[in-house]
Amino acid sequence: MTVLLPPSETKREGGDTGTTLDLGGLSFPELTRERAAVIAAARSVSSEESTARTALKLGPKSIAERFRNLSLDTSPTLPAIERYTGVLYDPLDVPSASAEVRSWWYRHVVVQSAMFGPIGAGDQIPAYRLSHDSRLGPLRLASHWPAVATAALSTRGGGLVLDLRSEGYRALGPVDGAVALRVVSVDGSDRRKALNHWNKTAKGRLVSLLARADASIGSMDDLVAWATSVGVLVERSDTGWDLVAESLEPASV
Numbered sequence: 001m002t003v004l005l006p007p008s009e010t011k012r013e014g015g016d017t018g019t020t021l022d023l024g025g026l027s028f029p030e031l032t033r034e035r036a037a038v039i040a041a042a043r044s045v046s047s048e049e050s051t052a053r054t055a056l057k058l059g060p061k062s063i064a065e066r067f068r069n070l071s072l073d074t075s076p077t078l079p080a081i082e083r084y085t086g087v088l089y090d091p092l093d094v095p096s097a098s099a100e101v102r103s104w105w106y107r108h109v110v111v112q113s114a115m116f117g118p119i120g121a122g123d124q125i126p127a128y129r130l131s132h133d134s135r136l137g138p139l140r141l142a143s144h145w146p147a148v149a150t151a152a153l154s155t156r157g158g159g160l161v162l163d164l165r166s167e168g169y170r171a172l173g174p175v176d177g178a179v180a181l182r183v184v185s186v187d188g189s190d191r192r193k194a195l196n197h198w199n200k201t202a203k204g205r206l207v208s209l210l211a212r213a214d215a216s217i218g219s220m221d222d223l224v225a226w227a228t229s230v231g232v233l234v235e236r237s238d239t240g241w242d243l244v245a246e247s248l249e250p251a252s253v
Contacts, residue, residue, distance in 0.1 A: 001217040002153075002161045003109045003207060004118075004178065006169040008084035011127045015076025019124055027110070027120035028152040034144065035116050041136035042069045042115060042128070055135045065129040075126035080111050080119050083127065091204035097211070104211040110153070112169040114141055117149045132168040141172060149173030160219055164203045179220060181206075181234070181243045192237065198245050205248045206232065 023032045045055035052058055052066035068075070077083075081102070082094050097105075106122035113119050114130040132141060153161075153175050163170060163178040170180070183199040184192040195202070209230060210217070217223050220234075220241065227234040233244035 001108050001159055001215075002156050003210070004153075004161065004163045004165050004170075004173075004175070005088065005109060005111050005203075005207070006165045007080075007111055007113050008086040008089055009131065010086045011083050012078060012085050013127055015078045015126060016124070017076065019077040020074060021072055021077055021126050022124070026116060026123045026125075028118055028155070031117045031148060031152055034148050037139060038115055038117075038130075038136070038141070038144065039069075039072055041139040042130055042134075043072070045134075045136055046070055046129070055137075056129050057131070057134070058129070062129075068127045068129050072126050072128060077124035077126050079106075079122045080113075080125050081105050081109065081121040083125055084111070086200070088200035088204040091201055092208045092211075100214060101211045104214055105207075108210075109207065110156075112149070112165050112173050114145075114169075114172065117145055118153055118173055132172055145172040146174060150175060160217055160223065162217075162223070164207070179241055181241050182237070182239065183245050184237075184242045185245050192242065195245055202243055202245045202248050206243060209248075 023035050026035070046052045046066040046069035049063060049066065053063060056066060058065060081089070081092065102122070106120060109121035110118050111121060113125070114132050114134060115128050116125060119125065134141065150173055153173055161175050161178040163175060163180045181203070183195045183202045185195055185198075186192050209232065213226070213230065215226050217226060224234050231247060233247040235242050235244065
């Protein structure tokens with residue numbers, strides 16, 4: 001099973017002492033050249049405050065984040081699953097995770113980064129500032145990543161690919177046959193409403209549960225059976241597959 005996650009706009013600062021970015025050491029090392037090209041473009045637009053503000057969509061409170069891109073080669077690193085924070089990653093509760101839980105993430109979770117392309121959850125990365133819709137001059141992320149990222153992801157072999165990425169990041173590395181989950185709320189009349197606010201939180205809770213259960217999932221039938229066993233509702237709908245938010249807490253989404 002492969003779980004595809006989007007990155008987060010917010011990132012934890014700092015990192016492990018004595019570590020720096022090793023592009024060749026990241027998962028999918030065949031993407032090293034493409035990663036280097038994005039880093040160079042990001043460094044270029046980040047070199048001046050005026051260009052960084054437009055290219056990276058930085059406001060007065062976040063403009064200092066441009067300096068992250070200028071020190072990518074020297075900044076300390078953290079595993080990707082620790083680097084990202086926010087509404088999807090906070091429910092993972094990484095600080096409390098055991099070695100076994102981390103091992104599950106490292107084996108099964110891939111993050112679609114705008115800067116580095118697809119990376120493993122255990123890949124050591126520095127803090128950076130870049131989004132799927134950032135403007136990097138002549139380098140367009142929307143054309144730079146899809147073909148090479150899709151090819152790289154295909155090397156993970158068969159098995160279920162559970163795609164929890166947002167639309168913008170899904171476009172950076174489409175995967176044929178991947179199963180996307182729509183997070184929905186279901187009322188007393190069984191009416192379903194797609195959720196925005198709780199969407200990422202529900203996905204984070206699902207990935208946390210999977211890891212802490214050391215779940216072995218090979219197909220959607222396996223996922224549905226496992227989810228049912230722990231009280232989580234993953235159901236087929238007219239539009240695909242739904243993850244019912246109420247079954248994941250909080251009950252009053």
